[in-house]
Amino acid sequence: MTLQTEFKFSLPHGYVDPDGNLHKDGVMRLATAFDEIAPMKDHRVQANPAYLVVILLSRVITRFGDLEHINPKVIEGLFAGDFAFLQDLYSRINGNGSPYVGVTCPECEAKFEIEVSGSGEQ
Numbered sequence: 363m364t365l366q367t368e369f370k371f372s373l374p375h376g377y378v379d380p381d382g383n384l385h386k387d388g389v390m391r392l393a394t395a396f397d398e399i400a401p402m403k404d405h406r407v408q409a410n411p412a413y414l415v416v417i418l419l420s421r422v423i424t425r426f427g428d429l430e431h432i433n434p435k436v437i438e439g440l441f442a443g444d445f446a447f448l449q450d451l452y453s454r455i456n457g458n459g460s461p462y463v464g465v466t467c468p469e470c471e472a473k474f475e476i477e478v479s480g481s482g483e484q
Contacts, residue, residue, distance in 0.1 A: 367391055367392045368389050368390070368391050368392075368424065369389065369390050369391075369451065369455050370387070370388070370389055371387070371388055371389070371390060371447075371448070371451055372386050372387050372388075373385075373386045373387075373388075373440075373444040373447060373448075374443050374444060374447055375441045375443055375444050376427075376441075376444065377426070377427070377436065377439060377440055377441075377444065378439075379427075379429065379436075379439075383427070383428065384427075385426055385427025385428065385429055386427065387426075387427060388423055388424075388425050388426035388427065389423070389424050389425040389426075390419075390422050390423050390424070390448070390451060390452065390455065391422050391424050392422070392455060392456060393418065393421070393422050393452070393456050397418060397421045397422060398418065400421075401414055401417040401418060401421075402414075404417055406434075413434075415449055415452075416434050416437045416438060417434055418452065419437045419448050419449070419452065420432055420433050420434045420436065420437050422452065423437075423448070
């Protein structure tokens with residue numbers, strides 16, 4: 363069995379960069395312990411603990427459209443729905459390591475897994 367460490371996603375709305383280009387597709391990797399510890403020394407997190415997630419996302423998103431650098435400024439520029447989408451994806455893949463959840467069919471009671479992240483479609 364191979365451990366999946368990267369997860370593709372597509373944002374519901376997309377990030378509009380300063381040049382007006384839309385970026386929707388990206389890749390998020392699993393977080394390391396250092397990813398979660400290092401931001402605690404950042405003055406922005408010390409001043410506002412809610413800023414932690416901005417730094418975390420900027421560390422674990424490895425590809426985002428055609429952007430060369432993903433930094434906190436990019437994450438700050440996301441629409442609220444996309445920010446929430448990425449927070450949820452981060453929680454799911456780092457909580458159990460998988461964007462899949464087990465479900466049971468209410469009619470036949472068959473059990474199977476469905477992917478609950480990545481597409482961004484509603």
